[in-house]
Amino acid sequence: MGVGIEVNGLNAWYGTNHTLQDITLHIPANEATALIGPSGCGKSTFVRCLNRMHETNPIAKVTGEVKIGGQDIYSETSAVEVRRRIGMVFQRPNPFPTMSIYDNVASGLKLNGFRNRRVLDETVERSLKHAALWDEVRDDLKKKSGASLSGGQQQRLCIARALAVDPEVLLMDEPASALDPVSTAKIEDLIFQLKSQYTIVIVTHNMQQAARVAERTGFFLNGKLIEFDSTHKIFTNPSDKRTEDYITGRFG
Amino acid sequence: MSLRIQEPRAPKSADAATPVDGLVPVAVPAPASGVRAFLQARGSSSMADSTFRWVMLLCALSIFAIVGLIAVELVVHSQLTLARFGLKFFVGSAWDPVNSNFGALPFVYGTLVSSAVALVIAVPLAVGVAVFLTEMCPKALRGGLSFLTELLAAIPSVVYGLWGIFVLVPLLRGYIDPVLIKVLGWTGLFVRPDFGIGMFAAGVILAIMILPIISSLTREVMTAVPHTQREAVLALGATRWEMIRMGVLRNARIGIVGSIILGLGRALGETMAVAMVIGSSPTISKSLLAPASTMASVIANEFAEAADDTYRSALIEIGLALFIVTIIVNMLARLLVWAVTRGAPARVN
DSSP: OOOOEEEEEEEEEETTEEEEEEEEEEEOTTSEEEEEOSTTSSHHHHHHHHTTOGGGSTTEEEEEEEEETTEETTTSSOHHHHHHHEEEEOSSOOOOTTSBHHHHHHHHHHHTTOOOHHHHHHHHHHHHHHTTOHHHHGGGTTTSBGGGSOHHHHHHHHHHHHHHTOOSEEEEESTTTTSOHHHHHHHHHHHHHHTTTSEEEEEOSOHHHHHHHOSEEEEEETTEEEEEEEHHHHHHSOSSHHHHHHHTTSOO | OHHHHHGGGOTTSHHHHOOSTTOOGGGOOOOOHHHHHHHHHTOOOHHHHHHHHHHHHHHHHHHHHHHHHHHHHHHHHTHHHHHHHTTHHHHOOOEEGGGTEEOOHHHHHHHHHHHHHHHHHHHHHHHHHHHIIIIIOOHHHHHHHHHHHHHHHHSOHHHHHHHIIIIIHHHIIIIIHHHHHHHHGGGTSSOSOOOSOSHHHHHHHHHHHHHHHHHHHHHHHHHHSOHHHHHHHHHTTOOHHHHIIIIIIHHHHHHHHHHHHHHHHHHHHOOHHHHHHSOOOOOOOSOTTSOOOOHHHHHHHHGGGOOSHHHHHHHHHHHHHHHHHHHHHHHHHHHHHHHHHTTSOSOOO
């Protein structure tokens, strides 16, 4: 099961660029939360702060508090430990091209020294089923490379890879923006099914996508969280004028 | 004609000045047909195309010609020993110029073993240097360090040889060899007598010489691995080393093998530095501390004193052997790359 995320006074910088300013929000467990906003508003930076990927950039800096399941990930644990508990799916599918489909899914477990053959087999099958990819690849799990799949399949493979380590939170940074409408629909179905078991945070450019999959939506603009509320409220009766302008397509 | 060309030069007419969203149909000039006439006058250019093709073909064919001529020349000039010893030349281990008895095996052995020693030392070091430079080096240090690495490749090999004799050999004899004898003596690879000069010294010199080739090419391929691959591994909770192993080295392995092949090519043929530190002994011994000879070093050391025709023919045939060994090693290396990459795409998305 997933855990909730509490963010208090989060600030992030790229060099001198103050990309996130004083973000405070609480993301409930076992729900999908969408983050929307125009390009460069800080929503991607925000999710990258949730698993400490932001700091892998040498010029990046973060201050503030992020509590995941009650534990402050910046002061009470290490980055490596945090990332083991939190799965992430990136904008562009990034399967490992030199590994088979099976090894791609098992990579997280193998990385951490997990060697039990039987459990590995089971986990790979379960993860691929969860990611709705099992039926398409079951016959060439070990024959085909991860890069030989289509773009949409690659992204579902990446989701399976993230699920294989049984994360408490699943972060998705525009997971469907590089995909065609059919693949996008599959990914959305998937999010819909997964959110009962995982806490999902999804960054998206696509407002319809946010409306379709998420219980809650946050609107970012210029590094600030303008509004965070139930998706229904955000899309029907936003309290901030800027949110309304954005969702009605007046800018962005 | 001239009238039409002049048309756009009338911006002050009332029509042209009318701003209709910047689009003024009347003022749009007819195409300057001077350009058309110029382009049409150039003709079909088929001559230029076919000439270019033939010249390029000639350049490509010159490679075949050069390789062919070298092979022919080597065979022709080693006719004497080829006829006299036949295949026994390559498997015989006696090298006795006084009695005109020649066998090249000690030199083939010396070339292969010294190159192997060089690879064993240089590959981990070079990959380590490349990993440090691409993944962890502070920006301020990176430029200087990679410049120094590449500077190593620019040092002439005779200078390496001198440095080997005056610095490396005493260092090996005084400090490093005794440790190796103590620790690895049981393998039989490091046993006394130890003169400092010998197979191991040659291997170390070669390692230093091929280090820059391997590390700079490895750095190139590692830099070419997309950042998204590193992020994918990091997001799974990898430590820095795990990220490098799984996300970088694994994706770059084909290129790394390629750089090792290039380094090996240099090690096989390297002459001067090796000739200066290997001890020049036409013997095969298990101990790496014993003096030995490579194919290249024996040619360099003995060609000047090869007075009779058979002796000279034998040395040229060693040149032929080196040529063949290099080709075989390169083919094996290519086979290895093919075997590793078969099925797996070389492309990284």
